[in-house]
Amino acid sequence: MIRKTFSVPPLGCNCSIIGDPVTKQAIVVDPGGAPERILQEVRAMGLTVVSILHTHAHFDHFLASGAMKQTTGALLCLHPDDLPLWDMLETQCRMFGVPYVPAPSPDYWLKDDERLSIGEIEGVALHTPGHTPGSMSFHFPAAKLLLAGDTLFRGGIGRTDLWGGDFDAIEQSIRERLYTLDEQTAVVTGHGAETEIGRERETNAFVRA
Ligand SMILES: [Zn+2]
Numbered sequence: 319m320i321r322k323t324f325s326v327p328p329l330g331c332n333c334s335i336i337g338d339p340v341t342k343q344a345i346v347v348d349p350g351g352a353p354e355r356i357l358q359e360v361r362a363m364g365l366t367v368v369s370i371l372h373t374h375a376h377f378d379h380f381l382a383s384g385a386m387k388q389t390t391g392a393l394l395c396l397h398p399d400d401l402p403l404w405d406m407l408e409t410q411c412r413m414f415g416v417p418y419v420p421a422p423s424p425d426y427w428l429k430d431d432e433r434l435s436i437g438e439i440e441g442v443a444l445h446t447p448g449h450t451p452g453s454m455s456f457h458f459p460a461a462k463l464l465l466a467g468d469t470l471f472r473g474g475i476g477r478t479d480l481w482g483g484d485f486d487a488i489e490q491s492i493r494e495r496l497y498t499l500d501e502q503t504a505v506v507t508g509h510g511a512e513t514e515i516g517r518e519r520e521t522n523a524f525v526r527a
């Protein structure tokens with residue numbers, strides 16, 4: 319698996335490019351901003367983006383999605399429970415004082431436990447609501463890799479005081495869907511440092527096993 323993760327403005331969302339070294343197919347997860355930077359990375363790695371996946375529809379995770387789709391032709395994928403948030407992008411930008419960039423509607427609705435195929439790489443989309451109603455985590459078992467979006471952070475969890483946030487739901491998602499994964503699974507979080515499932519299970523300040 320080819321993977322590159324880097325933070326993008328305006329809020330330092332971690333954007334990931336995951337590619338199959340054999341077929342050169344790739345997905346981009348959470349293009350939160352700086353589309354030219356993301357496209358430059360994709361080109362430098364010689365990859366073709368087939369899908370653009372979103373862990374959730376907070377503005378800082380999809381402000382570059384429209385530009386990415388326009389250039390690559392890739393499908394925009396989202397869990398349907400986050401469509402109301404996607405549709406209030408302008409309101410979200412205004413509330414956080416960030417310039418509004420319109421995004422086209424999602425093209426494809428992700429489902430819980432849906433298989434993800436990137437060339438020869440297999441993954442699973444996990445519905446992990448709580449931070450938002452449609453929050454997803456993307457698991458790649460063979461690579462022991464989880465992209466958790468804003469559901470799980472190193473030492474913390476996503477805030478649940480924004481639109482549709484639910485503490486009980488995020489706690490249940492983390493316990494039942496994430497802490498049940500192999501403890502050596504590396505976790506790419508939505509913002510900041512990466513972590514591991516085993517580490518969070520034992521030391522997370524909010525949800526422990
Ligand atoms: Zn968020």
Ligand SMILES: [Zn+2]
Nearest residue numbers: 376378468508
């Ligand atoms: Zn975020």
